Structure formats: C-alpha cells, structure tokens
Amino acid sequence: MSERVPILRIRQVLLVSIQTDLDDQAVLLLQDDLAQAVVDSGAHGVVIDITAVEIVDSFVGRMLATIASLSRLLDAGTVLVGMRPAVAITLVELGLSLGGVRTALTLDKGLRMLEDDHAERGHEGIAPDVAAGA
Amino acid sequence: MADKHVSERLIGLLSVRGEDLGAEWAERVTGSLGGRVARAEVERELREIYTALVAALADGSLDGHGEAFGEVRALLTELSRNRALQGFTPTETAVSVFALKQVLEPSLAGEDGDVEAYLEFAGLLDTLGLFTIEVYARTREELISAQAEQLLELSTPVVKLWDNVIGVPLVGTLDSARTMVVMEKMLQALIDTGSEQAIIDITGVPTVDTEVAQHLLKTVVAARLMGAECTISGIRPGIAQTIVALGIDFGDIVTKATLADALRHALRRTGNTVSRTAPQAGAR
Amino acid sequence: MSGASRTSEVLEITTTAGVVQARQQVRALAQQCRLSLVDQTKLITAASELARNTLVHGGGGTMTALLLEERGRRGVRLAFADRGPGIADVDLALTDGWTSGTGMGLGLSGSKRLVDDFVLDTTPGAGTTVTITKWGR
Structure with missing residues (x-):
C-alpha cells in the first residue's frame, strides 16, 4: 500500500511537495503521475519541494533526474527546491550529481526561476490560465 | 581461600587502627597537595573511600577490578575527575591511594608483621592507584577534545x-x-x-x-x-x-x-x- | 568496558516497506548515539541503499542493528544479510557506475564512502553480508 503524493497546479506550474518518507513504489508512482500531469496540463514548469525530506538516496535521485529529463522532453522546466545542507553533503559524498536538475534555495526562488526562463523562451509571464478550462 | 584470610586480617587491622590510620592518611595526602585542597575536604573524601574499601574487603575479595570494589572505583573516579579538572598532576591524584600503603607499612611489614597480607594489600592498592591515573588521563582527554571543538566553532565565522x-x-x-x-x-x-x-x-x-x-x-x-x-x-x-x-x-x-x-x-x-x-x- | 555492545535488533527486509522501516530504525539509533545531523543523514542514506540491495539483489534478508560503545565514543553498526546469488566480482561491484540491474551503480560504492567502516562478505551462490559502522565524533 503505497501512498500517492498530491500534485498541485498553480497556474502554469505543477507543484509537488514531498512530506513523508516514501517507499520505492510511491517514488515510481510519483514519477508516472507527474509525467502524466505535465502532458495533461500543458504546464511549463515543475517545482519539487524537498524541504521536509531528510534523506535522498540514489533511487530518489534517479527519480528526480528522470522527471527533469521527461519534463524537458515535454517542454517544461524542472526546479528542485529546499534541499537541506545535510542532504546536499550526503549526495556529493554518495557521488550523485543529479545531472541536469536545476535547484533553488526556496520555493519562491524556484517559481521565479521558472517564470524567468519561460519569459526568456519568448512566452508571456505567468498569466491567469485561460486555456486551462478545456 | 587465602584471599578470605588475608582480607579478614586486613579488615581487623584497618578497623582497629581506624582513627589513627585515617588521620595519618589524610595528613600525608593534604601535605602532598600543598594545601590546595582543604584538610576537611580531603578527610571527607578519604573517609568515604575508606568505608567503601573496608566494605569491599568484607566481601572477601582482593581483586581491584572485581565487582566488590565497584563503590571504591566510583569514589576514586569522582576524586580523579575533580583533581584532573582542578589542574593537579597525575602524581598528586594517585597519591590519595598510594599514601595508604605508606601509612600501613609500619604495622604490616614490621618484625611480627603480616608480610603476606601486606603484599596482597599493596597489590590491591597498586591496581586502584593505576585506576585513578587512567581516569585522570581520560578526563584530560575529554577536556582537550571539548576545547578543540570550541576552538573549531570560534575559528569559523560566517x-x-x-x-x-x-x-x-x-x-x-x-x-x-x-x-x-x-x-x-x-x-x-x-x-x-x-x-x-x-x-x-x-x-x-x-x-x-x-x-x-x-x-x-x-x-x-x-x-x-x-x-x-x-x-x-x-x-x-x-x-x-x-x-x-x-x-x-x-x-x-x-x-x-x-x-x-x-x-x-x-x-x-x-x-x-x-x-x-x-x-x-x-x-x- | 571497551567494545561493549548493547542488545541488537533484527529487522526483516522483504518488501519496499521494509526498506522504509530500516531507515526509520537507523534514524532512531543514530539519534540515540548523538551522531551529528550530517552523520545521521549519511548513515541513514547508506542504510537505505544497502537495504534496497538486500531486497532487490538478495531477494530479501535482514538488517541487524547494534549500538556500540568504545573508549567513550558511541557508534552504530548495521549488518545487511541475504541468501541471494552473491557477488562474483567484488572489486567490480565496488566500482562507481557499475550496476547489475536498474540502479545508478552507486549503491555499494557510494554507501562505502558514507560510513567509517565497510565490510563486504559474499559467497557466490550463498549470499551476501555487508556490515557498516559509523562512529560519533
């Protein structure tokens, strides 16, 4: 019985906040759900908040890297926010680089980062989502 | 078996000469500490150790590492820690135990003395004396590592x-x-x-x-x-x-x-x- | 007094929930012997990797946890044992990036870097035991 992590949508950004110690099945489930949600919503960015996460091992690390690659293919950026210092030090020691995953200190900075590069790519900034009702 | 006898004889000796012994012991220890610990304080410490020592001997054991001497070791640990923290030397710490040997010497090693009992007791005191030095060293080590940690904190400002x-x-x-x-x-x-x-x-x-x-x-x-x-x-x-x-x-x-x-x-x-x-x- | 160890606890790892349980048990032990936050995180992460190896490559097994006390410092020792196929080439298995399955190839080599002591004992066909130790500072 693995729990499902809720995926929230704020305008054009999908927000996932991991609050509990997830088992491997829940991690894979989240990966699938998120890929589906990016496709369904047409979101241009994904923010994964790991402020509450006490450890990131290679399995979770792989999931994060996979989500980043998947969403890039689907034209959405991914930002990982709120990594704790102890987690960062452990990841470096473990040898995980999370290649390609962008990071920000806080949720606020992460959202701004997505907004900035969305604007850079020639789209308008985060506007009220008119098309989403379809 | 022999242990039992020796410890009984020792108890006899320690109990009979109790008052004198205690006074002389405290005298020697206070002297070697150069008056940096009050006589009354030394007497209190030694009286506790003395009582515990007699109680341990009454158990029939002469093994300083044994269970019977648990209380004695606890008291010596407290004494050694205090000495180490107050900056006394290892000698000034161990003297608390070794002085008792000197005090007992005349009555045990004399002409009609009990050589066997003396040797056994000297061996026991050696064990306990070394124990105080071990505790002393451990306390200093803890002190040093605590200071090193403080220094580490001080030397790394953000x-x-x-x-x-x-x-x-x-x-x-x-x-x-x-x-x-x-x-x-x-x-x-x-x-x-x-x-x-x-x-x-x-x-x-x-x-x-x-x-x-x-x-x-x-x-x-x-x-x-x-x-x-x-x-x-x-x-x-x-x-x-x-x-x-x-x-x-x-x-x-x-x-x-x-x-x-x-x-x-x-x-x-x-x-x-x-x-x-x-x-x-x-x-x- | 030296090398004195307390009671050991044995945990069965037969499902992914077992891996989560292993992490939680190791966290409790790490806090009990007052490891620093970073050392706690390293130990729990290593335990998570090894518990998953036990489950995925060993077909399930056990984690035996032990609190250690030696010369005034405290530590945690964990042994992950399985009766799986074992590892034929230990040196290769300890190389970064080498993987026998679906992982990133950092499970063994990475967790070795996260702890103070790492012992790998394996017999092809008979199983694998990995024992790790982390000491408080």
Missing part, C-alpha cells in the same frame, strides 16, 4: 558581505575536520540568510592537502545542489601549484584572485552593479 552574499574567511591551517565544520556552517547559513552567493576566502590559509582541497570542492558542489553559487577566492600561488600538482580538477568552479574580485563577481550575479563616482565633499 559573515554577511552584502544582501544575499555571505563570506567565510578562513585563517590558519585547514584540516579535514575543520573544513567539514566550515562546510556545514556555510551551507546552513545559505538557508538561514536566503543567500544565493557564498565566497570562501582562503587568503589566510598557508597550504592545503588533497583531502582539504576535495572538501572545498565538495562544499561548492553541495552549495550548487542547494541552488546557490560558491566562489573560492584568495588562492595563493603556492596552493595553486599544489592543486595542479595533485591533479585535482576544479572544473567549472569559479575561483578569483582576491576577495574583492569574488565580491564583485557575486554582486554581478545577484543583479547589483558597482560603479565609481566622484568622492563626496567632506569624505576623506
């Missing part, structure tokens, strides 16, 4: 250089433990201050070895994983040579010659610009 820019000025020789403390403190400071830029300045560091260089690299990578950027400044020519000679790859890590250069870089990255204007009137 300072705010600008809005969203923090700096870690390192001075002195870096070892692995200190570098690790710096690493953790700096990363925590990034979170606490919400800074996206950090500068590690090693102008005051004479040399680095492979391990320290690796730790610095890991710090920079860890900061990046958290969403911050970390610059290393003040690399002396000697250290630069070491790094190249050791074959350590600093990769795409930003390094600057001086703290000023690093700060300018950090400010630019946070969207600030630095410009020079004419000095204001009145300013020096």
